[in-house]
Amino acid sequence: MGNVFGPVPSRRLGNSLGINLTPLKTCNYACIYCQLGKTTNFTNQRKEYIKTEEIIKELKYAIENTELPIDYITFIGDGEPTLHSGLGEIIKWIKEQHKEKFKIAVVTNGFLMYDEKVREELKLADLILPSIDAPDEKKFKLINRPIENISYGKIIEGLKIFAKEYTGKIWIEIMLMKEINDSRKDIDKLAEIIGSINPLPERVYINTPVRPPVEKWVKIPSEEAIKYAQSVIPNAYSIAYREDGDFDVSRYTNSLDAILDITEKHPLRYDQAEKIINHFNDEKEKVFQELEKSIKIVEYDGYKYLLKKLKK
Ligand code: SF4
The missing domain is CATH 3.20.20.70 (Aldolase class I)
Incomplete structure (x- = not known):
């Protein structure tokens, strides 16, 4: 899947x-x-x-x-x-x-x-x-x-x-x-x-x-x-600019699943992840604690990105 x-x-x-x-x-x-x-x-x-x-x-x-x-x-x-x-x-x-x-x-x-x-x-x-x-x-x-x-x-x-x-x-x-x-x-x-x-x-x-x-x-x-x-x-x-639209998270029941699924295939900016957490009214700290297991945060060109850690 x-x-x-x-x-x-x-x-x-x-x-x-x-x-x-x-x-x-x-x-x-x-x-x-x-x-x-x-x-x-x-x-x-x-x-x-x-x-x-x-x-x-x-x-x-x-x-x-x-x-x-x-x-x-x-x-x-x-x-x-x-x-x-x-x-x-x-x-x-x-x-x-x-x-x-x-x-x-x-x-x-x-x-x-x-x-x-x-x-x-x-x-x-x-x-x-x-x-x-x-x-x-x-x-x-x-x-x-x-x-x-x-x-x-x-x-x-x-x-x-x-x-x-x-x-x-x-x-x-x-x-x-x-x-x-x-x-x-x-x-x-x-x-x-x-x-x-x-x-x-x-x-x-x-x-x-x-x-x-x-x-x-x-x-x-x-x-x-x-x-x-x-x-x-x-x-x-x-198209030398960043996309600003919203991600469709209607298929998910919580922000953790949504963020994990999106970052599987698409780089996600930190601010976009925050928006998804707010959408589900989830606790930001808890979600990021969980995300740490499989996601790394990388700074590039003044923005923070959530990137999937490569499996060893
Ligand atoms: S190396 Fe990456 S950017 Fe280049 S063609 Fe393959 S997937 Fe696309």
Whole structure:
């Protein structure tokens, strides 16, 4: 259980009901900015990491028991969703059961888009959010630290083929980081890569590491760099700010369960946790005492965050 979470407020997707398809942290990248911690299951193997029927069962329950409206059902979570071989089947199930009632989004690093089968499965969704963080091959290796010796050119080519064939929306996400990919030269190169995708992605989100990154030396870029990126990258929008919406806690009976469940899949700020405790009129001190067993508090960029402790 616990592979379907939320709806959580998302800066891009409104109220997003999240689906996690892998154990923590299963990925073909080890990005320097990852907010999930180190990649412990570094793999490019597609398989049924969690039983497809189990995910569908959880999803059914969540849809039937959620009070908040759902803007998107989003594949995102403890790793890279395209690594799950049942991705296409789950999207099909949602579409068959709920027709056009829910929009479906997949947040992906885009690595496997060179694989035709993965492209076919992704085409079933309404919105795909792939990442492009690197201006060139060298920075691709520095920033995303991919598993296999597949060239950056091949990854971009896969995305270009997908864009040509796909009828849904593509929103690219760029993680802009200080002194890593925020020089004018790097931003110009990123703009050139995006500009070569035909048709152009509907949106390009300029993100910054607003939540604690795995590598402590990763820093938020200057306002000037963000503005420059917005001015030269086609269809660029900045999401270099923190989300402020409320978490839907209607499925819980107390703040401890709600906070533990949310932090399983989503970093939670201290002030957001306090809001949840107040919502249930629980005793703050007692709740934090209990939380200490599995949660650590990390300070980053002037904010306190509750992060799940990794199991040893
Ligand atoms: S692709 Fe996503 S999950 Fe994988 S390492 Fe990068 S940020 Fe983390």
